[in-house]
Amino acid sequence: QVQLVESGGGLVQAGGSLGLSCAASGSTRSIDTIGWFRQPPSKEREFVAAITWRAGNTYSADSVKGRFTISRDRAKNTVLLQMNNLAPEDTAVYYCAVVAWGIGNHGIYSSRSYDYWGQGTQVTVSS
DSSP states (O other), rough: OEEEEEEOOOEEEETOOOOEEEEEEESSGEEEEEEEEEEEETTTTTEEEEEEETTTOOOEEETTTTTEEEEEEEEGEEEEEOSSSOGGGEEEEEEEEESSSOTTTTOTOOOOGOEOOOOEEEEEEOO
16 A cells, blocks of 8 residues: 655645645555646546656646646655646645556546545645
């Protein structure tokens, strides 16, 4: 199993920046991809960004391209999500998640592909 702990959430004004961190532990050899999802108030969980663990290929939702950057530090088993130019619509609980042993049929953008999840961290952007 893989354990995930997110940190770095908080309150920020529109136009500001925040960095989220996701630290993985446990069976980290099984990690194929680490992704970030978010769940805005009263909405469904949605894909934000993902990075493949070995190659470092990145994927982002259209809504965050040009503003959010995902990166990894394999030595520290950590993934970072740098969020710039934040807007009120970015307000959500942000979750990191791991695909273990390979992406299945659902693809990298679907939450159904992810096997392990963190507890989430709240990001609130005020207008």
